[in-house]
Amino acid sequence: MNEPLMRLRGLIRKESLQILRDPSSIAIAFILPALLLLLFGYGVSLDARHVRLGLVVDAPSVAASSFTASFRQSPYFNPRDFANEPAAAQALAQRQIDGFLWLRSDFARKLSTGQSPPIGLYVNGIDANNARLIENYVQQSWAGWVARQAALAGVANPTPIAVEPRIWFNPAVRSRDYLVPGLIAVIMTLTGALLTALVVAREWERGTMEALMVTKVSMHEILASKIVPYFLLGMGGMVVSVLIAVFLFGVPLLGSLIVLGLASALFMLASLGMGLLISNVAKNQFVAGQIAIITTFLPAFILSGFIFDISSMPLPIRIITHIVAARYFVAILQTLFLAGTVWSVLLPNLAALLIMAVLFLGAARLTAHKRLD
Structure with a gap:
């Protein structure tokens, strides 16, 4: 050597x-x-899990209960009921919740007459990424609930396009x-x-x-x-x-x-x-x-x-x-x-x-x- x-x-x-x-x-x-x-x-983590979501229902109904149940059964939300919108807004300002959903008193009536009832969604936007995730989750829950209600009523899906996503490489997201x-x-x-x-x-x-x-x-x-x-x-x-x-x-x-x-x-x-x-x-x-x-x-x-x-x-x-x-x-x-x-x-x-x-x-x-x- x-x-x-x-x-x-x-x-x-x-x-x-x-x-x-x-x-x-x-x-x-x-x-x-x-x-x-x-x-x-x-x-x-970039996932939003166990989101503290407030629920405000001005006029309880079967439709409102059915819709809010989709959040209670979701792994993404920890829902909390509030009597009115000011109480939920105060909880959001005090950071007791991450956002709240407001179903107004005409929710069931407009839904039964085929109209699109407005739904109020208020989210804490300090964390912009988390706010976008919560908004997306709520929109997906709403779209899924509307499709299920249409199927139960035996009518065509009110949305003209049915999206069937296929996520590659990370299917569990x-x-x-x-x-x-x-x-x-x-x-x-x-x-x-x-x-x-x-x-x-x-x-x-x-x-x-x-x-x-x-x-x-x-x-x-x-x-x-x-x-x-x-x-x-x-x-x-x-x-x-x-x-x-x-x-x-x-x-x-x-x-x-x-x-x-x-x-x-x-x-x-x-x-x-x-x-x-x-x-x-x-x-x-x-x-x-x-x-x-x-x-x-x-x-x-x-x-x-x-x-x-x-x-x-x-x-x-x-x-x-x-x-x-x-x-x-x-x-x-x-x-x-x-x-x-x-x-x-x-x-x-x-x-x-x-x-x-x-x-x-x-x-x-x-x-x-x-x-x-």
């Missing part, structure tokens, strides 16, 4: 022993992804199935960058990096010795994250495991490259940690399409998202988990991840010099 390979093997062994002796690296690679997945997976794959990308961005940024910064603080500088080892060998063990550690964290997603959160994994492994490897290399680049700039653990969070975690959370739709962003922001590696990994994970191995989506994003990995690792090498200044 030639001398450079022997030195590289020795450096990798040194890093591996340091990982085993340092519980913080194990925590960042395995415990941090698990905790963040549990926290975000259970805490972040669970936001968790959509969010958890994106969460994996966001979390692995943070852990991959932190693993290298903090560890290398720690070596600068302890003086061990200066000791390496006076040896025969080259910067290529130093960087490779940092990448190999932490790459394996990060991939182990990725395996833990996927197992949690599939077996704990019940997210289906329909795509190829080989493609998932390849995409994860490219993304981990890009993340480690970001971490090495940060460590070359900041040689203090605290500073390196702050830079890693600001430059990797926050862009991955906001600009990757994990929660916010990229196509809805202004053009300058959409252009900026192209330099966020998590954007491509989120698209790959969501496709592999929910749609399967769709090559027309996977190949461009895999190519982008490869380019990002080369760019970040190359930038880390260019900024790494075997000198102390």
Whole structure:
């Protein structure tokens, strides 16, 4: 075995022993992804469940009771009766309910004469997304009730078009199935960058990096010795994250495991490259940690399409998202988990991840010099 390979093997062994002796690296690679997945997976939801809906019926009738029963039997609503509209409005202002439905006194009469009785729906619009969901749920309940009443009366459906939706890739419309794959990308961005940024910064603080500088080892060998063990550690964290997603959160994994492994490897290399680049700039653990969070975690959370739709962003922001590696990994994970191995989506994003990995690792090498200044 030639001398450079022997030195590289020795450096990798040194890093591996340091990982085993340092519980913080194990925590960042395995415990941090698990905790963040549990926290975000259970805490972040785009579904509206158990909506506190007030019901105001000015003139009780069979039709009104039948209509309000559809809300009492729905898993989306926790209905609460109010005697009149001012009482419900006061409860809404005090945030005791999320909205209320008002059936006026002419509801049954207009319905029996074939007219369309007006229904008042008042929703707390502070949370715009939740307000839109509540409005949509109420409209669907109303349309379903009208169709059932028409069928019971033996008349044609009063609406000329009957919509039969078919939802692909996420038929249960669970936001968790959509969010958890994106969460994996966001979390692995943070852990991959932190693993290298903090560890290398720690070596600068302890003086061990200066000791390496006076040896025969080259910067290529130093960087490779940092990448190999932490790459394996990060991939182990990725395996833990996927197992949690599939077996704990019940997210289906329909795509190829080989493609998932390849995409994860490219993304981990890009993340480690970001971490090495940060460590070359900041040689203090605290500073390196702050830079890693600001430059990797926050862009991955906001600009990757994990929660916010990229196509809805202004053009300058959409252009900026192209330099966020998590954007491509989120698209790959969501496709592999929910749609399967769709090559027309996977190949461009895999190519982008490869380019990002080369760019970040190359930038880390260019900024790494075997000198102390």
